[in-house]
Every structure is written in structure tokens, then in C-alpha cells.
Amino acid sequence: MTIHKIAVIQFSPKAPNEIESNHQRAVSFIRDAASSGADLAVLPEYHLADFAPGHDPEIRKQCANWKTYLNAYCTLAKECNICIVPGSLGELQSDGTIVNATYFIDNTGDIKGRYEKKNLWHPERPFVKGSGNDSRHVAFDTPLGKVGLLICWDLAFPEAFRELILQGAKTIIIPAFWRYTDAGDVGIKRNPKSEGDFLDAAVVSRAFENTCAVVFCNVGGPSEDGFAGLSQVAMPFFGRVERFDTSDEGMKIVELDMDVLEEAEGEYKVRQDLATPDWHYGYRQ
Structure with a gap:
């Protein structure tokens, strides 16, 4: 049995102009995760500075x-x-734009993978530089097996998952800054919790349809400001195995039996079909 212990840290940035303070609080969470025996600690998108408002x-x-x-x-x-x-x-570039990037750092301090957000959320586009249409999603080897990284709105694109799964990714990790208010006035009028329904459905669906583990780590914050929280982890067969039910800051350590992924693939044969040379949807190994 292969067990991975993953610390999902639903972090709430305080005083967005005090990056150092936010960093020290994040470090404290990671130390607690390590003391609890976690193999991996995951933080949300833009956890050091919520520079989006204004x-x-x-x-x-x-x-x-x-x-x-x-x-x-x-x-x-x-x-x-x-x-x-x-x-x-948020990586400031010489032209004043920002690259929204995430990394996988292994337990020896080496960077095993880097990913620049490809599918930018609409309000980001005026000041965040996208990775470009010709870039590919790349899976990479880590002490926890083959991993793929995505960021926030990438969750809405099944194609991103397919590209990673074709390269053998078993775990997809998604830092996010996702709020109920992202539905806009129209969506909120229809259903104030529509973004929560979106997250719950998409995270579980991606796990089943790709026979992979999905680790979605969202930002925390005051619910009256539209923060959703709802960080969660999903696996095939089980669906959601852990979830933050509120937007409150906190940490949950989730134990994942990675053997489940092989069992699910044995039944669903998703990866096997995707690797077929004449597969009718055009995906290629």
C-alpha cells in the first residue's frame, strides 16, 4: 500500500501589502504539517499578496x-x-506585468517542476502575462510519483487534465483563489452558492474521468467578502475524501491510498483508451 499524506492549507492572506507577514504565517503552517508527518504541503494561489482588488x-x-x-x-x-x-x-517582470506561477519543491529543496497559469481568469488578463497558446502542460517526476500542476481557472478545462494524464500524471495539484463572487451579479442572483456547486462538481469529476487524485487548495477569507474556501481532495471510487466546509483558514492532512488509482484504471481503462493510436478524440500519447 502506498500512502501519501498531503497537508492542504486553506490560507487567508492578511494585510495584502505585508507580504513578509503572510510568508511567515505560511511557514508556520508548513512546519506544523511537517511535524504531523505530511509528505507534501500545498498553499493557495496568490497566498502572499491578494493584489487583485483595485x-x-x-x-x-x-x-x-x-x-x-x-x-x-x-x-x-x-x-x-x-x-x-x-x-x-506573482512574479513581477521587467515590463511591469506579472507571471502567475507555481512550483513543486521536493523534500531536498530541489525544484522538480514549474507551471505558469495558462487559462487566466478574466480580471487577471489586463495585468498578468499568460503562458501562451503554444505552451504545453507538463507532468514531472517527484518523490510522490508523477505530478501535474494547474492553477485555479485551469480546473474548468478538461483538456488541461488530459494533457497531463497522457504523460502519466497520477496527482493533479491546483492552488486557487476562487470566490463565490466570481459568478458575477447574474450568477449570484440565480444561485448565491453557484461557484461552490461548480467546485464540488468539477473536482470530483476530474478525479473520476482521469483516474487521478485531485488536490484543490483554495484561499480562505471572510465569507461576507465572498470567499468560498471549500478546499478539497478527490479520488476515483471515493469521490471527495476531504473538504473544508467553510471559508475559514486552517489545515487538513489527508491520507491518500495511491493504489486506488491503479484499481480505478483497471476498471475504467481511461488511460488505456487515451493511449490508443486511433483514439477517436484525437488525443495522443
Whole structure:
């Protein structure tokens, strides 16, 4: 039996212009995760600075120090002997735009994979630089097996999962900054909790339809400000195996029996069909 213990940290950034304070709180969560025996700690998208409201240029300037925090997480991973997906970092570029990127850092402090958000949420597009239409989703080897990284709105695109699954990914990790208010006035009028229904359905569906584990780590925050929380982990056969029922900050450590993925593939044969040379949907190994 292969068990992976994953710490899902539903982090709530405080004082978005105080990146260092947010970083120290994130470090504290990761240390607690390591002390509890977790193999991997996952943080949400933009966990160091929620610079989206008003697109405050002064907050964005602080993203120039992103390498300092990435290096700090690498050092922490080695010190605590834990793998880390440090949410996503807003990486300020020379042209003033920001790249929204996430990493997989192994327990020796080495970076095993990097991913730039491909499917940008509409309000991001004026100031976040996308990875481009010609880029591919890439799975990579880690101490926890083959892993793929996505960010937030990528969840809405099954094609992203297919590309990773074709490369052998067994676990898809998704840091997110997803709120109920993302439905807009029209969606909220129809159903105030529609984004929660979206998340619950999509995370579980992606796990079943790809015979993979899906780790969705969302930002926390005050519910009156539209924060949804609802971080969750899903597996085939089981569906949702853990979920934050509120938007409150906290950490849950989830034990995943990775043998379930082989059992599910044995029954569903999704990966086998995708690898067929004449597969009718055009996917290719």
C-alpha cells in the first residue's frame, strides 16, 4: 500500500501589502504539517499578496522579490524534509506585468517542476502575462510519483487534465483563489452558492474521468467578502475524501491510498483508451 499524506492549507492572506507577514504565517503552517508527518504541503494561489482588488500597483511592486520567497521555501523544504507546492507566486517582470506561477519543491529543496497559469481568469488578463497558446502542460517526476500542476481557472478545462494524464500524471495539484463572487451579479442572483456547486462538481469529476487524485487548495477569507474556501481532495471510487466546509483558514492532512488509482484504471481503462493510436478524440500519447 502506498500512502501519501498531503497537508492542504486553506490560507487567508492578511494585510495584502505585508507580504513578509503572510510568508511567515505560511511557514508556520508548513512546519506544523511537517511535524504531523505530511509528505507534501500545498498553499493557495496568490497566498502572499491578494493584489487583485483595485490592482494596486504598490502591492504589485512587492512581487519583485518573488525569488527571495521561492528560495526560502526551498530551504524550508530541505530543513523540514517535506515537499511544498507554495501556492502561486506573482512574479513581477521587467515590463511591469506579472507571471502567475507555481512550483513543486521536493523534500531536498530541489525544484522538480514549474507551471505558469495558462487559462487566466478574466480580471487577471489586463495585468498578468499568460503562458501562451503554444505552451504545453507538463507532468514531472517527484518523490510522490508523477505530478501535474494547474492553477485555479485551469480546473474548468478538461483538456488541461488530459494533457497531463497522457504523460502519466497520477496527482493533479491546483492552488486557487476562487470566490463565490466570481459568478458575477447574474450568477449570484440565480444561485448565491453557484461557484461552490461548480467546485464540488468539477473536482470530483476530474478525479473520476482521469483516474487521478485531485488536490484543490483554495484561499480562505471572510465569507461576507465572498470567499468560498471549500478546499478539497478527490479520488476515483471515493469521490471527495476531504473538504473544508467553510471559508475559514486552517489545515487538513489527508491520507491518500495511491493504489486506488491503479484499481480505478483497471476498471475504467481511461488511460488505456487515451493511449490508443486511433483514439477517436484525437488525443495522443
